[in-house]
Amino acid sequence: MLTYLLLMCGIMIVxxxxxxxxxxxxxxxxxxxLYTVLxxxxxxxxxxxxxxxxxxxxxxxxxxxxxxETGWFLIDQSTLVGNQLWGLYATNxxxxxxxxxxxxxxxWLTIIGxxxxxxxxxVLAIKEAPxxxxxxxxxxxxxxxxxxxxxxxxxxxxxxxxxxxxxRGYYADLQLAQKFLSNRQDVSGQVxxxxxEKKATIVVIIGESxxxxxxxxxxxxxxxxxxxxxxxxxxxxxxxxxxxxxxxTVLKRVLxxxxxxxxxxxxxxxxxxxxxxxxxxxxxxxxxxEGKNNTANTxxxxxxRIAKLCAAFYLCxxxxxxxxxxxxxLTAVLQDSTADRKAIxxxxxxxxxxxxxxxxxxxxxxxxxxxCSPFKNQLSAxxxxxxxxxxxxxxxxxxVVDSVLNILSEQKGSCAMLYFSDHGEEVFDQELYAGRxxxxxxxxxxxxxxxxxxxxxxxxxxxxxxxxxxxYSTENMIHTxxxxxxxxxxxxxxxxxxxxxxxxxxxx
Numbered sequence: 491m492l493t494y495l496l497l498m499c500g501i502m503i504v505x506x507x508x509x510x511x512x513x514x515x516x517x518x519x520x521x522x523x524l525y526t527v528l529x530x531x532x533x534x535x536x537x538x539x540x541x542x543x544x545x546x547x548x549x550x551x552x553x554x555x556x557x558x559e560t561g562w563f564l565i566d567q568s569t570l571v572g573n574q575l576w577g578l579y580a581t582n583x584x585x586x587x588x589x590x591x592x593x594x595x596x597x598w599l600t601i602i603g604x605x606x607x608x609x610x611x612x613v614l615a616i617k618e619a620p621x622x623x624x625x626x627x628x629x630x631x632x633x634x635x636x637x638x639x640x641x642x643x644x645x646x647x648x649x650x651x652x653x654x655x656x657x658r659g660y661y662a663d664l665q666l667a668q669k670f671l672s673n674r675q676d677v678s679g680q681v682x683x684x685x686x687e688k689k690a691t692i693v694v695i696i697g698e699s700x701x702x703x704x705x706x707x708x709x710x711x712x713x714x715x716x717x718x719x720x721x722x723x724x725x726x727x728x729x730x731x732x733x734x735x736x737x738x739t740v741l742k743r744v745l746x747x748x749x750x751x752x753x754x755x756x757x758x759x760x761x762x763x764x765x766x767x768x769x770x771x772x773x774x775x776x777x778x779x780e781g782k783n784n785t786a787n788t789x790x791x792x793x794x795r796i797a798k799l800c801a802a803f804y805l806c807x808x809x810x811x812x813x814x815x816x817x818x819x820l821t822a823v824l825q826d827s828t829a830d831r832k833a834i835x836x837x838x839x840x841x842x843x844x845x846x847x848x849x850x851x852x853x854x855x856x857x858x859x860x861x862c863s864p865f866k867n868q869l870s871a872x873x874x875x876x877x878x879x880x881x882x883x884x885x886x887x888x889x890v891v892d893s894v895l896n897i898l899s900e901q902k903g904s905c906a907m908l909y910f911s912d913h914g915e916e917v918f919d920q921e922l923y924a925g926r927x928x929x930x931x932x933x934x935x936x937x938x939x940x941x942x943x944x945x946x947x948x949x950x951x952x953x954x955x956x957x958x959x960x961x962y963s964t965e966n967m968i969h970t971x972x973x974x975x976x977x978x979x980x981x982x983x984x985x986x987x988x989x990x991x992x993x994x995x996x997x998x
Contacts, residue, residue, distance in 0.1 A: 497607065508929070509929060517646075520643065521646075532634040538628070564601070565925075569649075570928075639655075666757040685976035686951040687951040688830055689830045693820070696836070698841055700914065707719060731964070735931075744912075746968065765979055766975055771975060773801045775835045776816055776836050778806055797837070804819065811839075816890070840883070845876065850886075854878075856881045876918075877917055904952070907944075908942050910940040911940075912964075913935060954989040974989065
């Protein structure tokens, strides 16, 4: 029993020692060390069948948490603490399968081996020479074990408690979201439309996991933007960053007035779709392919629920797994004559891992000989293939955005397009890994491309200040988008728009 509990609890001390942040590491080591010592001591007070029942109950609660922590550690060499687990609750099967595809065979063998040893020790612990059940002594042991959950540091740092404690916070946010969805207020009398053109089309393209440093538009050594590189009319913003590297967090801030100081605004203030609807724009949202068992429809805390406040919401199907499928939808919407003003949001699957799934095989272009990573001489063949796949996905993304611009260029009336990625991705640029890591945070996770295009008609009716060198965080993007659509609302702060000159409050 003691060996089993030591292996289940003490392994976190090993994981915690790899955490780079000194404050996180200290808390993890302290509270997991305390838990590793006290839990076995308290279990020694239990006897007979009550000990067996306690071990089984503990195992049912601890195994999922430790399996998640072990799997994450093998990928990221860090631990999941606090609200970092919220992304797990809000994921979908397609995204989860993509994450699991990143595991190497030796990592799967490590997980299976660890689980097998734990299960064997548990069986042996339950079969240990039974002692008569002392109910009073065992109850004291149970009470002391339960008391560990009352220690705040234990609740946030010990996996088998934090997993369920963090879900309490997630569930509270879930309730706020449910209330938000059922108590929407009419804001039609609180917005004003300032666009001087009756007929207008604006497309907002939200990319996925695109690091600007892999774009030839930003000086990357590979031709990943062969089409957009030729467009002199593009405004290419050089210093735009994302506020986070998790899609859920970023897009909820883009679509609402929420920010780091006021995250609750996600569920307390009007959203961008509602404001645009009230101002007379017909709003459309297109969400990417996420597999047959898509769960975006059932998670109220997801940004998708905010997106569904658009007049039209479309979730791509199994046959539309590549972003090129959006082009036919865009063409169909533009042919609709029932609306004069159209606000079209295209959320791409973009460069989300696994990268090789983000473009048709016919778009495979790059080879190992022209790898641009500073770790080029240290990379394995598989790691080079990851970079090639990522850059191929960037090149495919270039085709999609250029095609949108070609379609808009043929339209009559005012047209504009704004493109930005939700966040970036580390792809062997500053650290020797690909993906997003809580333990190895780099600027690649935040540095994103941002492009603006407008036709002559839109430029005449809506005079925007365009400065490619402005420093800007997409945390404030709702203020920029309201400027783009020429919509005013009392919570709009023009000094937080990238299209305004002379403001000094824009956060980098």
